[in-house]
Amino acid sequence: MCCFIGATPRTDWLDGVLALDDRGFVLAGPDLQDVCGWNRERPPHHLETSVPGVFVAGDVRADSAKRVAAAVGEGSMAVMLVLRYLAES
Numbered sequence: 001m002c003c004f005i006g007a008t009p010r011t012d013w014l015d016g017v018l019a020l021d022d023r024g025f026v027l028a029g030p031d032l033q034d035v036c037g038w039n040r041e042r043p044p045h046h047l048e049t050s051v052p053g054v055f056v057a058g059d060v061r062a063d064s065a066k067r068v069a070a071a072v073g074e075g076s077m078a079v080m081l082v083l084r085y086l087a088e089s
Contacts (some may be wrong), residue, residue: 007059007066008024009023009024009025009026009059009060010060011024011025011026011060012024014026017051018049018050018051018054018056019032019035019036019049019050020062021062023062025060025061025062025063025064026049026056026060026061026062027049027050027062028044028046028047028048028049028055028056028061028062029044029045029046029047029048030043030044030046031062031063032044032048032049032050035050036050038050040052042088045081045084045085046077046081047061047074047077047078047081048081048085052085053082053085053089055078055081055082055085056078057071057074057075057077057078058070058071058074058075059071061074
């Protein structure tokens with residue numbers, strides 16, 4: 001049996017803090033619609049979690065590609081989104 005790193009999220013400690021899917025992966029961006037009662041005037045940024053200003057990247061994100069290159073790209077994108085969030089605040 002083969003096991004991939006990132007195939008099982010280790011997010012038990014986030015339960016009740018961030019919105020998670022039924023498998024424990026962190027919901028973000030458009031996946032938050034109708035799930036957590038997003039109460040901002042704007043929609044969540046693509047990698048933004050159910051807590052405004054908290055972003056997620058890589059394998060722990062629901063529906064991520066589960067590939068190193070994708071995680072690196074998401075990390076770079078998260079930095080840009082954090083800067084955008086701070087500029088809005």
